[in-house]
Amino acid sequence: xxxxxxxxxxxxIEQDPIVPALKTITRDExxxxxxxxxxxxxxxxxxxxxxxxKTRRPQNASSTNFAxxxxxxxxxxxxxxxxxxxxxxxxxxxxxxxxxxxxxDWMLRTADRRAAQKEAEKKAAQKKKRSNxxxx
Numbered sequence: 001x002x003x004x005x006x007x008x009x010x011x012x013i014e015q016d017p018i019v020p021a022l023k024t025i026t027r028d029e030x031x032x033x034x035x036x037x038x039x040x041x042x043x044x045x046x047x048x049x050x051x052x053x054k055t056r057r058p059q060n061a062s063s064t065n066f067a068x069x070x071x072x073x074x075x076x077x078x079x080x081x082x083x084x085x086x087x088x089x090x091x092x093x094x095x096x097x098x099x100x101x102x103x104x105d106w107m108l109r110t111a112d113r114r115a116a117q118k119e120a121e122k123k124a125a126q127k128k129k130r131s132n133x134x135x136x
Contacts, residue, residue: 016057018086022050025072025088031096038100040069041107069099 026036026047033047040047042062049055067073067088075089 014056015053018058018063019050019053019055021087022058022063022066025067025070026051028090029070029096031070035096035100036066036070039096039103040066041103042066069103070094 026033029036031039033044033051036042036047037044042065046055046058046062047066050058064074071090071092071094072088073091075087077085077087079085
């Protein structure tokens with residue numbers, strides 16, 4: 001069954017028009033989904049679903065992160081009839097190997113912070129127990 005949007009200035013049937021813009025970035029940069037994953041941190045399957053058309057409406061945070069990590073910024077076009085054509089513009093050239101290393105370092109730091117936070121939460125939960133074994 002076809003899904004039709006009813007926005008006056010942002011038209012699409014089946015798939016949000018931001019998806020072809022994301023496909024264009026991937027194609028222009030000659031990246032495989034696995035390579036894009038290493039740079040952006042997005043799941044390989046998410047990127048694959050964008051490219052093969054399974055995703056209808058990607059999350060704004062995901063598409064923005066994807067584009068920014070690859071050196072692109074949102075650059076929409078407004079047609080005379082008021083229709084918005086979403087797109088991206090390359091704003092900086094990046095070294096993919098260096099960006100993949102930065103992403104890996106960030107993931108490790110984030111994992112360490114999450115582990116420390118969970119440990120602190122466990123300790124706080126243990127301190128809140130009463131002498132009779134019940135929590136406050």
